[in-house]
Each structure stands twice: as C-alpha cells, then as structure tokens.
Amino acid sequence: MISKNIEEKFRLITDYWKPGIVAELNGQLVKLAKLKGAFVWHSHAHEDELFYVHKGTLYMEFRDKTEVVHPGEIIVVPKGVEHNPYTRDDEEVWVMLFEPAATLHTGEVTHEKTDNNQQWI
Amino acid sequence: MISKNIEEKFRLITDYWKPGIVAELNGQLVKLAKLKGAFVWHSHAHEDELFYVHKGTLYMEFRDKTEVVHPGEIIVVPKGVEHNPYTRDDEEVWVMLFEPAATLHTGEVTHEKTDNNQQWI
Numbered sequence: 545m546i547s548k549n550i551e552e553k554f555r556l557i558t559d560y561w562k563p564g565i566v567a568e569l570n571g572q573l574v575k576l577a578k579l580k581g582a583f584v585w586h587s588h589a590h591e592d593e594l595f596y597v598h599k600g601t602l603y604m605e606f607r608d609k610t611e612v613v614h615p616g617e618i619i620v621v622p623k624g625v626e627h628n629p630y631t632r633d634d635e636e637v638w639v640m641l642f643e644p645a646a647t648l649h650t651g652e653v654t655h656e657k658t659d660n661n662q663q664w665i
Numbered sequence: 666m667i668s669k670n671i672e673e674k675f676r677l678i679t680d681y682w683k684p685g686i687v688a689e690l691n692g693q694l695v696k697l698a699k700l701k702g703a704f705v706w707h708s709h710a711h712e713d714e715l716f717y718v719h720k721g722t723l724y725m726e727f728r729d730k731t732e733v734v735h736p737g738e739i740i741v742v743p744k745g746v747e748h749n750p751y752t753r754d755d756e757e758v759w760v761m762l763f764e765p766a767a768t769l770h771t772g773e774v775t776h777e778k779t780d781n782n783q784q785w786i
Contacts, residue, residue: 547725547732547740550717567741569713570765572693574739592690596671604668611668618695619668620688642763644691 550576550598554638556665561657563641563649564665575641575662582630584658586651593621593643595629600637603630671697671719675759677786682778684762684770685786696762696783703751705779707772714742714764716750721758724751 553566553576561583563575579602595602595613602613604621605628613619621627631637650658674687674697682704684696700723716723716734723734725742726749734740742748752758771779 547734547738549735550737550739567715567739569715569741569743569763570693572691572763574715574763594688594690594695613668614670616671617668618671618688620690622690642690642693642695 584655586653596640598638700758705776707774717761719759
C-alpha cells in the first residue's frame with residue numbers, strides 16, 4: 545500500500561524499450577517504459593494493452609492508420625491487433641502500460657528488442 | 666484504438682465521487698473521478714484497486730495509518746483491505762482508477778455516495 549512516484553521510477557530506467565514493473569493487481573501489471581525510435585510489428589493474441597503517454601509523443605502504427613498519442617492521452621490496443629509503436633525526431637517518450645501479467649513483450653514475434661524477463665523497479 | 670485525452674475527460678465530470686469510465690481492457694476498467702471531502706470506509710473482497718493521482722493530494726486512510734498520495738503517484742489498495750479516501754482543505758483531487766469491471770463502488774457498504782451505475786464518459 546506504499547505510494548510510488550512515477551517520475552522517480554522513470555528515472556531508474558536506463559534502456560529504451562525495456563519496461564520496468566511498478567505495480568501488480570488482479571493479475572495485471574503496471575509498467576513504465578522509455579521509448580525512442582522504432583520498435584517491432586507484433587500483436588498479443590489474448591491480451592489488450594493500454595498505453596498512457598507521460599511525456600513526448602507516441603506514434604502507434606496499425607496496418608490501416610497511425611494514431612498520434614500525446615502526453616496525458618491513453619490508447620488501448622485490443623487483443624490480436626497488429627501494432628508498431630515508434631517515436632519521431634529522436635524524441636524520448638515515456639509511457640505507462642497496463643496489461644495482463646502473461647503478456648509477452650513482442651507477442652509471438654522474437655526480435656533483438658524482445659525482453660520477456662522484465663524486472664520490478 | 667482511438668486515443669483519449671485524460672484532461673478533456675476530467676472536464677466532463679461534474680459530480681464528486683462519481684467515477685466515469687474511459688477504457689476497458691481484459692475485464693478491467695479505467696475510470697476517472699474528482700474527489701473532494703470525505704468518502705466512506707469500505708473494502709473490496711475480491712478486487713485490488715489502483716489510484717493514480719493526476720491533480721491534488723489524496724489521503725488514503727487505512728485502519729493503521731494514512732498514506733499521502735501526491736500528483737504523479739500511484740497507490741494500490743489490496744483486496745480485502747479497508748480504506749477511506751479523503752481530501753483536505755477543500756481541495757479538488759483528480760484520480761485515475763484501474764480496477765476489475767466487477768468492482769462495487771463502496772464494496773459491500775451502501776452509502777449515500779454509493780454509485781454502482783457508472784457511465785462511460
């Protein structure tokens with residue numbers, strides 16, 4: 545029941561695209577991640593995934609369009625939907641994620657950025 | 666997959682202690698609420714509940730202590746733990762909640778503030 549400061553937790557993250565876990569509840573995890581550049585196309589067959597943008601502008605590319613997500617905005621990527629998050633102009637983007645604990649980082653795709661050994665911060 | 670601006674959604678809330686739903690994923694709801702004054706002692710037998718403070722200072726009273734939760738901080742209230750959120754000095758506090766869709770507003774307590782007919786905003 546200890547409260548945790550998100551900004552302080554973000555400062556502990558040193559690697560892009562490597563989420564750190566800050567809370568667990570009802571089988572779901574709350575994670576923080578710093579994003580920069582391009583990630584990888586993937587989907588999660590059984591898990592919806594929420595992104596809350598804390599800082600910077602997130603581009604969420606889908607097969608038919610790209611959503612621009614500004615600070616203070618949330619976007620939910622439904623299960624099974626292919627998506628490819630990226631940032632532009634070398635900007636560092638900070639996001640908070642809500643997703644089931646079982647969610648694999650890059651779904652069924654394996655990539656050099658894949659990290660399924662995510663740690664608490 | 667439309668992104669939603671949290672500040673804009675907060676502006677649609679007119680009543681204190683009446684959460685509005687902004688997202689659903691994996692059987693969980695994301696809600697926004699404006700809080701002012703005292704709520705009511707209650708617990709949720711089967712649901713953990715997360716509070717993210719967007720604006721103002723939230724006081725989360727437990728039977729053995731009170732946690733002070735500042736803007737940008739999160740607190741998770743585990744299932745079964747009695748809690749009583751309140752604000753001080755007539756301050757309006759804006760929070761984002763993350764909890765299972767089945768969560769009752771005031772648990773098994775019924776109170777004049779109880780609102781189990783929460784709407785999307």
